[in-house]
Amino acid sequence: MKFLLVFLIVLIVAWRWRTWRETAHLEKKASRVGSISSAEMVPCQHCGLHLPISEAVVGKLGPYCSNDHRLKVEP
Numbered sequence: 276m277k278f279l280l281v282f283l284i285v286l287i288v289a290w291r292w293r294t295w296r297e298t299a300h301l302e303k304k305a306s307r308v309g310s311i312s313s314a315e316m317v318p319c320q321h322c323g324l325h326l327p328i329s330e331a332v333v334g335k336l337g338p339y340c341s342n343d344h345r346l347k348v349e350p
């Protein structure tokens with residue numbers, strides 16, 4: 276009887292630990308998706324391509340997709 280009780284407690288602890296790990300994993304995944312979707316998209320002033328502001332080349336007249344396109348508009 277005592278062995279059964281110990282076995283049951285170990286089973287419950289293992290189950291709770293797994294559930295906690297899965298929840299932590301899902302929360303981390305959700306926060307990563309949220310940070311990607313919250314990145315501001317800006318259009319290139321030359322070709323109109325939309326790209327995240329963190330990847331854009333910023334010139335005097337606005338953002339560009341590449342340094343090549345910046346030089347075509349702002350020589």
Ligand SMILES: [Zn+2]
Binds near residue numbers: 320322323324340
């Ligand atoms: Zn461009």
